[in-house]
Amino acid sequence: MTTSRFCNTISLIIVILLITIILISLNACGLYYEYRDEINSNDIKESNITNTGEYESYDNLNSALVKEVIDGDTIILSNGEKVRLIGINTPEYGRYYFDEARELMEILTLGKEVMLERDITDRDKYGRLLRYVYVNGLFVNLEMIERGFANAYTYPPDVKYTEKFLEAERYARSNNAGLWERSKITIVKIDINYDAEGNDNQNLNDEYVIIENISSKDVNIGDWTIKDSATNIYKFCSFLFKKDSTIHLFSGSGIDNSGDFYWGGKRPVWNNDHDTLYLRDDKGLLVEIYNY
DSSP: OOHHHHHHHHHHHHHHHHHHHHHHHHHHHTBOOOOOOOOOGGGOOOOSSOOOOOOOOOTTOTTOBEEEEEETTEEEETTSOEEEETTEEOOOTTSTTHHHHHHHHHHHHBTSBOEEEOOSOOBOTTSOEEEEEEETTEEHHHHHHHTTSSEEOOBTTBOTTHHHHHHHHHHHHHTTOGGGOBOSOOOEEEEEEOSOSSOGGGOGGGSEEEEEEOSSSOEEOTTOEEEOSSSOEEEOOSOEEOTTOEEEEESSOOOOBTTEEEOOOSSOOSOSSOOEEEEEOTTSOEEEEEEO
């Protein structure tokens, strides 16, 4: 082998190794950045909230049956229409409580005739019908929140039942139901700088989460996740979060170092008017909620 060919081979091997190391590193950090607009029935407990459906229309879908459940907030009707339930968000595939949320939706709707109520918006950008769903007078959207399998996620202009949904979420949280089951780890204090100086889209790293370890011990936060009220999720790499220390999670791009982490987003994560942060441990249990 000539010297030139040998050098080229070595160079190729080095490039492959570097790419492999980068891919492994990215996978280890488990970064998720999403934009989507987008059980056993005996385990369902009685509630203190009166859930009665007062639907306004049937949307010309007479005798419409639910033939398939995609997940906890999306169903398919017998006529092929996809329906995205308004005002709720349930876990994505592979996330904590995805299976349970889908199973409850199947119990409530699969193979059953549904009544559909429209708010302001007819369809989302994916062509799905946006509706409130009722089965035999049961308000399914509300039921999913109340049982702890969905969080309230109202988005203007479709806000007709916002107060009902927030009340149901408060009920689920107070009972540690489903998604609101609390972790035994209670070590943190959270704050968010959600309104970056100037144009948020051009100053992503001036939008950041501050997490302080206020306990008397260190904790490894590997596989812990931070999620907003929509579907943006960040998963931490293995990191020893030392007592009395603080870490920052910036929305933009950068190189992670001791105490500073970067979401790698292309757009802002946190709404300037209101949002909710959910911090979960490596088992998916809720460590802390931060509302503003």
